[in-house]
Amino acid sequence: MSGTGRPGYEERAYWHATTPALPSYAGAPLPARVDVAVVGGGYTGVSAALHVARGGASVAVLEAETLGWGASTRNGGMVHPGLKWGPRTLRARYGAELGDRLYRATVDAFDLVETLVRDEAIDCDYVRSGHLSLAWTPAHAAWHEAQLAEIAPFGMSGRAVPRERLPEEIGTDHYYGGLVIDQSGGLHPGRYFAGLATAAARAGATLCERAGVRAVEREPGGFRLRTDRGELRCGEVILGTNGYTGGAVPWLQRRVIPIGSYIIAPEPLDPAVAAEVSPKGRIFFDSKNFLYYWRVLPDRRMMFGGRASFRHTTIARTAAILSRAMAEVHPRLAGVRVDYAWGGNVAFTFDRMPHLGRREGITYALGYCGSGVALATGFGRTAAEVVLRGIDAVRPPFAEIPYPGAPVSERFYGGDPWFLPLVGEWFRLRDRWGRARARAFAG
Ligand SMILES: Cc1cc2nc3c(=O)[nH]c(=O)nc-3n(C[C@H](O)[C@H](O)[C@H](O)COP(=O)(O)OP(=O)(O)OC[C@H]3O[C@@H](n4cnc5c(N)ncnc54)[C@H](O)[C@@H]3O)c2cc1C
Incomplete structure (x- = not known):
């Protein structure tokens, strides 16, 4: 502020x-x-x-x-x-x-x-940069080769990136591995x-x-x-x-089911920092239910987005949540100044x-x-x-x-998703539980 x-x-x-x-x-x-x-x-x-x-x-x-x-x-x-x-x-x-x-x-x-x-x-x-899907748990990473095999018949290509080789793709050790898919861009x-x-x-x-x-x-x-x-x-x-x-x-x-999605765009990064967090200029998203998505824009701003909240909320609140999340993923971005923050509605279905x-x-x-x-x-x-x-x-x-x-009568759902805070909390807990289990097994 x-x-x-x-x-x-x-x-x-x-x-x-x-x-x-x-x-x-x-x-x-x-x-x-x-x-x-x-x-x-x-x-x-x-x-x-x-x-x-x-x-x-x-x-x-x-x-x-x-x-x-x-x-x-x-x-x-x-x-x-x-x-x-x-x-x-x-x-x-x-x-x-x-x-x-x-x-x-x-x-x-x-x-x-x-x-x-x-x-x-x-x-x-537009650049066909390819995307990197990042595994939130070891179980998600274990699935990468099978995912590649599934999409190959559709003319799609990519490669699984083991955790130890992630620095070639992204400057963070926050994830358990990645899956590069060539057919995507920003x-x-x-x-x-x-x-x-x-x-x-x-x-x-x-x-x-x-x-x-x-x-x-x-x-x-x-x-x-x-x-x-x-x-x-x-x-x-x-x-x-x-x-x-x-x-x-x-x-x-x-x-x-209308759901808010939110984004921040901080100040342009120093060229060396931009190259470290995104060495290949890919688009990124992770495999959580409460997912984050991000990329470095041509003017070297990090654009970082996510669901942030399933409640009625404010841009100020979601900007604070996303700034913290960005610093968790990329600790060296802690404290970068946010220049733009916004949101919009996506539509989920049952x-x-x-x-x-x-x-x-x-x-x-x-x-x-x-x-x-x-x-x-x-x-x-x-x-x-x-x-x-x-x-x-x-x-x-x-x-x-x-x-x-909706699996309930018209009286209980006409288009206002009153149940989202509960569903959101459930997904957030599942994400935390998945991580906690991974750490417990590693420890
Ligand atoms: C923050 C955010 C980040 C996202 N990131 C990505 C991403 O990186 N990649 C991706 O693939 N997708 C992303 N999406 C989703 C993507 O933007 C949408 O799926 C897509 O734009 C939907 O386009 P649309 O034309 O169907 O709907 P919209 O662009 O939402 O347009 C619907 C329009 O309908 C109008 N309208 C509604 N009711 C009426 C009416 N009765 N009469 C006249 N007009 C009406 C509204 O005013 C609105 O302009 C994101 C969405 C958000 C909000």
């Missing part, structure tokens, strides 16, 4: 401070009718709009705030394929064929980000979003800000949407509201899987469980294909898995 009692950092995303302003779309008139209306102006929404417009249909994105206001300009910018579950678990749960298609779709989503960055010449500092999420939105507008999509959708009503031939800026009629609706899903479509709200499908004529794409830079971009494209060609022609694998709601 500074001497004035105010925090010495800005409570806003570092990305917001470093993205050139997009043109304002707040005044753009709302069309009376379009073929496709997209609700939510993040990666899902603008990617859907880009691909609908490329397909020759008229499309409008309706964003309640300003374009990119949600997680899409607040995230860590870490782009990678994969889900919470690896291919083996997906096959066991959903059958071999569907399990493989689910995993393949995540690899395709990652490829799509790289293709868009290249073909649309999006200036977002980008500036704000500038990536701006590039996607610009591409969508260039392809002919209408982008409307301050146009929150309050109700989606069916009528003959399509839908009538009541928005903050009047009514709009459309043939098809795509919903891409992820961690900000409200009550406009109540059955969807009950299937999403099966920890993302979902894309159709219900009551509405196409939805959401629930990325904290890893949506690639997935949301890919789901936006698939949602566009579904409304253009029909779901039976596209056969998106995520539409073939069940989409469970």
Whole structure:
């Protein structure tokens, strides 16, 4: 804290401070009718709009705030394929064929980000750096070779890094080993979003800000949407509201659990310190339930993020938690000045899987469980294909898995996750217990 009692950092995303302003779309008139209306102006929404417009249909994105206001300009910018579950678990749960298609779709989503960055010449500092997943316990490290074998058939490569060789990858001995995966990278999420939105507008999509959708009503031939800026009629609706899903479509709200994720960006590091903590410039995350994720940005700032808290909280509190966590992982970063601190909502689901499908004529794409830079971009494209060609022609694998709601009645869960503090505490205890066991066995 500074001497004035105010925090010495800005409570806003570092990305917001470093993205050139997009043109304002707040005044753009709302069309009376379009073929496709997209609700939510993040990666899902603008990617859907880009691909609908490329397909020759008229499309409008309706964003309640300003374009990119949600997680899409607040995230860590870490782009990678994969889900919470690896291919083996997906096959066991959903059958071999569907399990493989689910995993393949995540690899395709990652490829799509790289293709868009290249073909649309999006200036977002994208580097395919590879990522290092860090084992919180010896049991997690023991699993690395098997994980590599599972993903190899999908064209993915990497290597397990034993604990004694971790200094080649990261300047800390806080973990029991690491797993490098080559197919992943880091980008500036704000500038990536701006590039996607610009591409969508260039392809002919209408982008409307301050146009929150309050109700989606069916009528003959399509839908009538009541928005903050009047009514709009459309043939098809795509919903891409992820961690900000409200009550406009109540059955969807009950299937999403909004959770806060938080980040700090301290002052730029001395070049020697930056090289020590991140010798290969990778993106990092650990294997805890209460995970941390971090990387050194091109201007040598450490960006360090995590769930930090499952309670209603403040940026000041999460910034303090993350500063302590960063110093635990990298003791030589204790005391570095935090310049930016912020947070945003991710969307979990009750099966920890993302979902894309159709219900009551509405196409939805959401629930990325904290890893949506690639997935949301890919789901936006698939949602566009579904409304253009029909779901039976596209056969998106995520539409073939069940989409469970809360395991309690509507009375107990309408979209406000009152149970999160309890669940968070349970996961935190499991993380501590895993570490304590590892230390006891080592001792
Ligand atoms: C702090 C943080 C760090 C993260 N780090 C990473 C990372 O490193 N890598 C990764 O892969 N993922 C990460 N994520 C997750 C990733 O950012 C999201 O999964 C992704 O941005 C989701 O995009 P989206 O377009 O679906 O949703 P959002 O970008 O959240 O957009 C949803 C939009 O819908 C709008 N909306 C809601 N309701 C309505 C309505 N009724 N009418 C009109 N508009 C509405 C909201 O205003 C919002 O702008 C992170 C997220 C956070 C918050």
